[in-house]
Structures are given as structure tokens and as C-alpha cells.
Amino acid sequence: MLDLVIINGQAKGIIARNLVTGEIERFGAHAVVLATGGYGNTYFLSTNAMNSNGSAAMQAYRKGAFFANPCFAQIHPTCIPVHGDQQCKLTLMSESLRNDGRIWVPKKMEDVMKLRKHEIKASQIPEEDRDYYLERRYPAFGNLVPRDVASRAAKERCDAGYGVNETGLAVFLDFADAIKRLGHQRVEERYGNLFQMYEKITSSSPWEEPMMIYPAIHYTMGGLWVDYDLQTTIPGLYAIGEANFSDHGGNRLGASALMQGLADGYFILPYTIGDYLSHKFAEPKTDINAPEFAEAEKAVKERIAKIFAVKGTETVDSIHKKLGHIMWEYVGMARNEEGLKKGIEEIGKLREEFWKTVRVPGTNEEFNQELEKALRLVDFFDIGELMARDALNRKESCGGHFREEMQTEEGETKRDDENFMYVAAWEYKGEGVAPELHKEDLKYENIKIATRNYKD
Amino acid sequence: MEYNIKVWRQKNAKAKGHFETYHVTGVEEDASFLEMLDILNDQLIRKGIEPIAFDHDCREGICGACSLYIDGRAHGPDDQVTTCQLFMRHFKPGATITVEPWRSGAFPVIKDLVVDRGAFDKILQAGGFITVRTGAAQDANNILISHDDAELSMDAAACVGCGACVATCKNGSAMLFVAARVSSLALLPQGRPEAARRARAMVAKMDELGFGNCTNTRACEMECPKHVTIDHIARLNREYLKARFSE
Numbered sequence: 001m002l003d004l005v006i007i008n009g010q011a012k013g014i015i016a017r018n019l020v021t022g023e024i025e026r027f028g029a030h031a032v033v034l035a036t037g038g039y040g041n042t043y044f045l046s047t048n049a050m051n052s053n054g055s056a057a058m059q060a061y062r063k064g065a066f067f068a069n070p071c072f073a074q075i076h077p078t079c080i081p082v083h084g085d086q087q088c089k090l091t092l093m094s095e096s097l098r099n100d101g102r103i104w105v106p107k108k109m110e111d112v113m114k115l116r117k118h119e120i121k122a123s124q125i126p127e128e129d130r131d132y133y134l135e136r137r138y139p140a141f142g143n144l145v146p147r148d149v150a151s152r153a154a155k156e157r158c159d160a161g162y163g164v165n166e167t168g169l170a171v172f173l174d175f176a177d178a179i180k181r182l183g184h185q186r187v188e189e190r191y192g193n194l195f196q197m198y199e200k201i202t203s204s205s206p207w208e209e210p211m212m213i214y215p216a217i218h219y220t221m222g223g224l225w226v227d228y229d230l231q232t233t234i235p236g237l238y239a240i241g242e243a244n245f246s247d248h249g250g251n252r253l254g255a256s257a258l259m260q261g262l263a264d265g266y267f268i269l270p271y272t273i274g275d276y277l278s279h280k281f282a283e284p285k286t287d288i289n290a291p292e293f294a295e296a297e298k299a300v301k302e303r304i305a306k307i308f309a310v311k312g313t314e315t316v317d318s319i320h321k322k323l324g325h326i327m328w329e330y331v332g333m334a335r336n337e338e339g340l341k342k343g344i345e346e347i348g349k350l351r352e353e354f355w356k357t358v359r360v361p362g363t364n365e366e367f368n369q370e371l372e373k374a375l376r377l378v379d380f381f382d383i384g385e386l387m388a389r390d391a392l393n394r395k396e397s398c399g400g401h402f403r404e405e406m407q408t409e410e411g412e413t414k415r416d417d418e419n420f421m422y423v424a425a426w427e428y429k430g431e432g433v434a435p436e437l438h439k440e441d442l443k444y445e446n447i448k449i450a451t452r453n454y455k456d
Numbered sequence: 457m458e459y460n461i462k463v464w465r466q467k468n469a470k471a472k473g474h475f476e477t478y479h480v481t482g483v484e485e486d487a488s489f490l491e492m493l494d495i496l497n498d499q500l501i502r503k504g505i506e507p508i509a510f511d512h513d514c515r516e517g518i519c520g521a522c523s524l525y526i527d528g529r530a531h532g533p534d535d536q537v538t539t540c541q542l543f544m545r546h547f548k549p550g551a552t553i554t555v556e557p558w559r560s561g562a563f564p565v566i567k568d569l570v571v572d573r574g575a576f577d578k579i580l581q582a583g584g585f586i587t588v589r590t591g592a593a594q595d596a597n598n599i600l601i602s603h604d605d606a607e608l609s610m611d612a613a614a615c616v617g618c619g620a621c622v623a624t625c626k627n628g629s630a631m632l633f634v635a636a637r638v639s640s641l642a643l644l645p646q647g648r649p650e651a652a653r654r655a656r657a658m659v660a661k662m663d664e665l666g667f668g669n670c671t672n673t674r675a676c677e678m679e680c681p682k683h684v685t686i687d688h689i690a691r692l693n694r695e696y697l698k699a700r701f702s703e
């Protein structure tokens with residue numbers, strides 16, 4: 001899907017590109033449901049599938065649907081670390097590993113240095129020289145603290161110089177104790193396939209040496225704003241699953257995304273969309289020859305032609321990789337005002353660079369993966385910028401969003417409920433114009449809001 | 457590290473294909489096979505050569521998209537992995553590596569290494585869905601399933617629909633795929649009511665789409681990245697026979 005068609009203020013269809021033939025096709029309907037997933041791939045490296053993208057949501061946003069809480073992205077603590085600059089995808093190791101694995105880095109810098117030079121192995125570092133930092137900082141929850149907390153704690157140790165691989169961006173996840181306590185067989189039953197997968201990828205055996213892990217982008221809580229019927233601010237346009245902003249708020253617990261998929265698609269939408277459609281019975285079938293379709297199709301064709309016309313020297317991936325670096329550096333695990341402003345500026349520059357230097361080979365009228373990627377990247381620029389804007393606006397640390405200016409003395413998150421207890425819903429105001437912020441206040445009637453505490 | 461990649465190039469479904477050999481440089485030892493292809497494509501584009509089209513999505517062995525035939529084996533030389541989980545450390549530096557698409561009449565080439573595996577979707581559709589309402593948690597707890605059945609069903613459900621079984625089979629049979637799908641549902645009480653009808657419909661669709669017959673060569677089992685075994689084919693045959701008898 002490359003565009004949304006709106007007739008008389010209502011969503012009436014989409015424009016899509018046939019991936020095999022390149023044909024630009026029109027689809028008319030009485031309502032449109034977007035189930036197009038999240039935008040984690042803005043960061044280039046994430047655990048998301050390669051074809052995941054935020055384009056459909058972005059088209060809807062440009063046509064008037066509000067985009068809510070874009071800054072809330074989840075960073076998963078147990079991914080296999082990046083191994084160089086040729087990687088395109090990060091592999092997630094199941095969270096269940098934290099049930100029995102213990103996370104640590106060395107206490108002594110000299111051990112860190114020896115590890116990096118492969119002079120010693122992790123298993124040779126004596127117990128008293130290991131810093132089980134999650135158990136140290138969060139005695140009550142230990143290695144089972146939520147994802148955002150575990151991720152930030154790993155970053156804190158690595159930023160302090162204790163990262164255990166050559167890049168300095170990895171911590172240990174150790175099963176030696178579990179194997180001692182439970183025996184080989186029980187561990188094999190629980191994690192055998194994961195150990196095997198880890199060994200296939202890294203050629204290191206978790207039975208002998210601890211795994212190495214590092215946080216990576218995994219899920220995006222933000223998305224198209226929807227009401228309780230899952231309808232966006234455009235009548236007739238619905239968004240379900242990771243594509244919308246509902247259910248998770250600023251954070252997300254494990255397994256809740258599939259819960260949301262079921263809830264939205266199975267229990268909610270079938271009951272709510274009927275209400276909308278029941279008012280449409282009298283309306284004739286949407287005419288795909290309407291001028292609105294022609295206009296949208298023309299705009300899509302122009303967008304494609306503009307991309308081919310650049311005829312530069314750089315590949316789409318190499319530019320996307322740069323966007324990923326900007327996002328990870330300035331809109332990543334820890335954010336601050338200066339960095340976010342810089343990030344917005346850098347994204348703007350990179351967008352210009354794209355339109356001057358990108359090279360997309362081939363034509364539209366064929367199976368063309370480079371074109372697909374380029375079309376998505378155009379939207380990732382805008383999503384990245386919107387994320388940074390939202391992060392800049394939210395001067396508090398909340399859920400997956402951590403503002404360095406807003407932390408306790410111990411480096412924990414500090415919310416500002418007085419000023420930020422709202423959903424930030426952004427309205428598109430045109431290209432190059434700042435979007436408008438709408439605030440939906442959060443009112444809690446049945447629960448008392450509190451501060452998270454994993455220490456005691 | 458450097459490699460010579462001898463790869464199948466075919467502009468579209470109608471065009472005639474041919475092999476082309478390219479030299480790829482600067483590949484890290486820890487790179488995956490698909491990352492190597494990314495690097496090669498980057499180098500090709502910069503030289504003004506059209507990049508090689510190949511299918512992929514999850515890149516962690518769960519979607520089944522990365523269907524490549526490498527040095528004469530589906531998913532390459534490592535065992536029980538999909539192509540995205542194959543690493544360059546399995547190849548000698550400087551080696552010439554031959555990369556082809558799945559070769560099977562039921563999977564026509566779309567471009568280069570990308571084939572249309574839509575036939576699998578059609579078989580799945582023919583299987584239909586389960587009619588039992590899954591109900592709430594307490595209902596699930598009331599229907600007891602033995603540990604062994606649950607494990608067997610999960611083993612079959614591990615099939616990612618990659619098509620390696622078809623590509624490997626000298627008859628181009630899709631029996632292992634169909635067996636995995638029929639088995640995983642037939643082993644659970646929720647899938648029982650339609651088990652016979654499902655087996656019949658899926659086998660009929662498989663035949664209609666031009667997949668070959670199974671002659672028990674077991675080649676499929678050897679190359680399945682998810683270790684689906686031909687025991688499931690035996691189970692499929694049982695369901696199929698039952699369906700024939702009850703007709």
C-alpha cells in the first residue's frame with residue numbers, strides 16, 4: 001500500500017504497487033483497516049523482519065490521521081550483539097533465558113581488557129570479580145526486571161567501559177549456575193533449542209561459556225491514534241495491532257503484542273467496524289474511477305519517478321544505515337534535549353542527501369526490491385523525525401522513553417505526571433511544517449498510579 | 457574475505473535464465489549468507505549492475521522466505537538451518553559458491569532467486585480452518601492433551617513453509633509440507649473434527665497444483681531446516697485413507 005484514498009473526508013480505499021509487475025493498482029472499499037505493524041526498522045538494525053515498515057501508517061498520517069506517542073519504542077535486552085558494520089538484522093534471543101541465566105560484567109577493568117584481547121575466557125574470571133549488576137541494583141527482581149530497565153542497565157555498564165566484546169557493547173548471560181543447580185538435562189529441556197541457535201550464529205557454546213547479549217530495538221508502542229472502536233481520526237480508517245498506539249502505553253510487557261493482535265482483530269474490530277458499516281449500506285460501491293483515486297495514483301507515480309530521477313551513487317541500504325546510526329545515537333536508549341535537536345537536524349540533512357545521491361536501479365515495471373526499500377526509507381525519515389520531536393517534547397522519563405535530564409540520583413526514571421500525563425497525538429501540517437500537538441489527558445479511575453520499584 | 461558467487465539470473469518469469477559469476481570482497485567471517493548477498497548487491501549497484509533479487513524477511517529462521525539452493529543443497533551446506541541462519545564460516549575463503557532458486561514446476565521463478573511459493577498458500581487455504589470455538593482459558597484447561605501429543609504436534613507445527621522439501625525431492629513432491637500441516641492439527645483435539653476432510657482437501661489441492669508423488673526417498677527429511685520427519689507423512693497417509701474409507 002502506497003497511499004490512502006479519502007473521499008468526502010472518509011477512507012474509501014488504497015493505492016498499492018503490485019510487487020511482481022510494478023503496476024499501480026486501485027482498491028475501493030467502504031472502510032480501510034491497517035494491520036501493517038510497527039516502525040522499529042527506522043533504526044535500520046532491529047529485531048523486526050526486514051520488510052516491516054511504517055509506510056502505511058505514514059501515508060495515513062499525511063492524509064490527516066493523528067500519530068500518537070511516536071517516541072515510545074521498546075528496546076529488548078537479550079539480543080545477539082552487533083558484530084561489525086555489515087549486519088542488517090539483529091537476532092532476538094528469547095526472554096525466557098533470563099529466568100535462569102545470570103547477567104554480569106567483570107568488576108575489574110583489567111579483566112575486561114583481557115577478554116577483549118581473547119587472553120582469558122569468561123569462565124576463568126572468579127566469582128568475586130564478577131558484577132551481577134542487575135542483582136546488585138535490583139535485589140527484589142534481579143535478572144527479571146522489565147525490558148527497559150535491563151536494557152538501560154546494560155547500557156550503563158557498557159558506557160562505563162565494561163562491555164565484554166571487541167566493540168565494548170555486550171554483557172554476559174551466564175548459565176553456569178543454572179546448569180549446576182538444575183543439571184544438564186533440565187537446562188537442555190528448557191533452553192536446548194535456544195542454545196543450539198545461539199551456537200549456530202556465534203559458533204560459541206553456551207554450555208561452556210556465557211552468552212553475550214546486548215539491547216536492540218524490538219517493538220514500537222506508538223502508532224496511529226485510535227479510539228475505543230480502533231478508528232483513527234479519519235472516519236472509516238481503522239488501525240489494529242502494532243500499527244496503532246493503544247494497549248501498551250509507554251511500555252510493553254512480554255507476550256502482550258500477540259495478545260493485542262488477538263484482542264484487536266478477534267474481539268474488538270469485528271464488533272466495532274459493523275457500527276460504521278451499518279451506516280453505509282445505502283451507499284453504492286466505491287468507484288475507483290473517482291477523481292480522488294486518480295489524484296492519489298498520480299501522486300504515487302510521481303513519488304516513484306522522483307526516486308528514479310535522482311540517479312546518484314549511493315545505495316538505499318547505505319543511507320538507511322546512516323539513519324539508523326543517527327536514531328540509535330540521539331533517539332535511542334537515553335535521550336537528551338541537545339541530542340534530540342541534533343538528531344532532528346541530522347535527519348533533515350540525510351533526507352537531503354538521499355534526494356541528491358540515492359541510486360535505484362531498474363524500472364518501476366518489474367520486481368524491484370531496491371525501489372521497495374527506497375519508498376520505505378522516504379517514510380522512515382519522517383517517522384524518525386516525528387519520534388525525535390515527540391521525545392523532545394516529552395521532558396520526562398516514562399516507559400521506554402528515557403530523558404537523561406529526568407532521572408533520580410541512582411539513574412532511575414523520573415516521570416512528571418503533572419505536566420505529561422497525556423497521550424501526545426501529532427497532526428500533520430504539511431511538508432517542512434512542524435506538526436501540531438494534541439493532548440489526550442489520561443484519567444485513571446480504578447487504579448492509583450505509582451512509581452515502579454524493583455529494588456525492594 | 458572474498459568469494460566467487462555463481463548465481464542464477466533471470467529477468468522475469470518469461471525470460472530465459474543463465475548463470476553469472478561475480479566476485480564479492482570484504483565479507484566478514486561472522487557474516488551470514490544473506491549478509492554476504494547484501495554486500496555483493498551493494499557492490500553490484502555501485503558498478504551499475506542490477507542487484508540480485510532474493511527473498512527474505514525475518515532473517516531468524518521463522519518465516520521460511522529465504523529459499524536458496526546453495527552448492528546443490530537446499531539452504532546450503534549446514535544442517536537444520538534456513539539460509540538466513542547459514543554463516544560464511546562454512547565456506548572456504550575464495551571458494552566459488554553456486555546459488556540457484558528452488559527448481560520446481562510448482563514454484564515458478566519471479567526473478568533471479570525469487571520464486572512464487574503461492575502454491576503452498578493455496579494448499580493451506582484448501583485445508584480450511586478449525587470449526588471448534590477455542591473458548592476461554594478454563595475451556596482450554598478442560599481439554600487435556602498428553603505431553604507427548606503436544607510435543608509431536610509442535611514438532612510438526614515447526615514447519616515454516618520454506619519449500620526446501622519440494623526443491624530437494626526428485627519428484628517435486630510437497631508431501632512433507634502437507635504432512636506437517638495435517639499432522640500438527642490432527643494430533644490435537646481441536647483439529648480432530650475436520651482431520652479427514654482436511655487431509656483429503658490438501659492432498660487433492662497438492663495434486664492439482666502439479667506437485668509430484670512421494671516415493672519415500674526421505675530426501676525431504678534430510679533437508680528440512682526444521683527437522684520435520686517423514687513420520688508425519690505416515691500420519692497423513694492414515695488420515696487420508698480414513699477419509700477414503702468413510703466416503
Ligand SMILES: Cc1cc2nc3c(=O)[nH]c(=O)nc-3n(C[C@H](O)[C@H](O)[C@H](O)COP(=O)(O)OP(=O)(O)OC[C@H]3O[C@@H](n4cnc5c(N)ncnc54)[C@H](O)[C@@H]3O)c2cc1C
Pocket residue numbers: 001002035036037038047048049051052053054055056092218219240241242243254255256257258259261
Ligand atoms: C523477533 C520477534 C519476536 C517476537 N516475539 C513475541 C512474543 O513472543 N510474544 C509477543 O506477544 N510478541 C512478540 N513479538 C512482537 C509481535 O510479534 C509483533 O508486535 C506482532 O507480530 C505485530 O503484529 P501485527 O499484525 O500488528 O503486524 P505485523 O505482524 O508486523 O504485520 C504487518 C504486515 O503488514 C505488511 N505491511 C506493512 N506495510 C505494508 C504496506 N505499506 N503495504 C502492504 N503491506 C504492508 C507487512 O508485510 C506485514 O505482513 C515479537 C517480535 C519480533 C520481531
Ligand code: SF4
Pocket residue numbers: 614615616617618619620621622632633636679680681682683684
Ligand atoms: S516441511 Fe520442512 S522443508 Fe518442507 S516446507 Fe516445512 S520447514 Fe520447509
Ligand code: FES
Pocket residue numbers: 511512513514515516517518519520521522538539540541616
Ligand atoms: S528469512 Fe525468514 S526464515 Fe530465513
